[in-house]
Amino acid sequence: MDELASRGPAQLRMEHDGLVAKVSFTTGGDGHRIPAMAWLPTTHQGAPVVLLGHGGSGHKAIDRHHQLAQQLAGESVASLAIDGPYHGDRAVPGDAPLDYQHRVADEGPGVVHARMCQDWLYALDAASHRWGLDEDTVGYFGMSMGARYGIAVCAALGARLRAAVLGKFGLVADDPMMVAVSADEVVRRCAAQISAPVLHHVQWNDEIFPLPGQLELFDLFASPEKTMRARPGRHHETRADDLTAWHDHLAPRVVR
Template sequence: MDKVRITGQVLDGAIREVGFVVRRDGHDVPAVLWRPEAARPAVVLLGHGGSGHKRIERHVRLARWFAARAGIACLAIDGPFHGDRSVDGDAPLDYQRRIAQVGARSVHQSMRDDSLAALAVADQLDWVDEQRVAFLGMSMGARYGLPVCSALGTRLKCAVLGKFGLTQSDDLPETLAANDMITHAAANIHAPVLQHVQWHDELFPHDGQFELFDLFASTEKVLRARPGDHALTRLDDEIAWREYVGANLESN
């Protein structure tokens, strides 16, 4: 097992929130898990967007719903240069410069392996069942989540991904992209996929999002398109995402 350190636990009704840090290959991976009372529940991996972190409001809101209403755990980690892994003094978008310095492909690989390491620890501690996994992530969460989904193989029961595609606007540095990894990952995802598209997305044009959708190997894939720009998320969007995850995890 990778070295793990519990950083805190909070019990709120039937939900236990556990903060922990996994030591992997010389660096720390800060993580948080929301657990229901059920033994070894299925788990949703949550991926945050750019400039976000593992405890963003959406993660907390979704995790509490999944744990309390569906008996499903949720697990999130901080991406490189985000949250507890951010560099002191950095502005919100400085992570982009740091990713360029390290190399996008390297960061994609690190995020994939960090996520799998945190999942493995949670399984080994009997907190979750790593054989029943879903993934939910938008924007950067989808970018880094695709290689995670591919690496999970048959353990992945479904994925909700969105606000991301194979083309991006000039507002995003080209140095963030690793499209060879993304296309390979998408072509190796056979689990059901719901892809959410913002029709007027100013960061990821919808044509590139459609191109990504075509690559998924799954025969059970759904494209959900809504009007609006990149940042817009409606309440019924979240409801659709969680219902899709719940239905697919329950059926496995």
């Protein structure tokens, strides 16, 4: 990680949107490329960071990330996102939207989980060195696939993690491909290591991750301060007040 951090982000492309600087960059080394995006508040020296994990078939620059990052930047919090496995700038040319599932299954879910966790830590380290962010004060947000891979990241951050919003994900799935890409033993072990405050968002009528598996996951979080936000509706339903609740859980816990 030190070698990657010393190189810092490469191929920087910066845009300004109001008071927020949006930076697309890559980091990594030895042929391993991590496409990333950072949203930097006007005063970003020493700013805490919220990591934004996207769902399946999404990418680092989805609208939800932009909305959350804009809100957080107003409170001098930086945000950081990376593309998931075989998503965004890591997608294999010609693949259909769900082909990533077959690639993850073929590579091995445990291998992909480990690599995604390491990629997040590399990207956080590189961005923090480049822009002077506070990598010891970190939040995490991730729904669906963002939660699947984010739980291990939250565990790896340890005491650096100040708050997490995780949801639309559970330990039971009826879809054979969801089972094929799962690494439930990793998720169970890592959930039990998370002690920071957790907001667990549950879709009560989720057809991809049925309710029992979502409730089982909630029980596993070790945090003494954990809250379940349960909403009626299927997997992809999101309401405007959900975004507000996610922000309101993260912001006061990462802002010093």
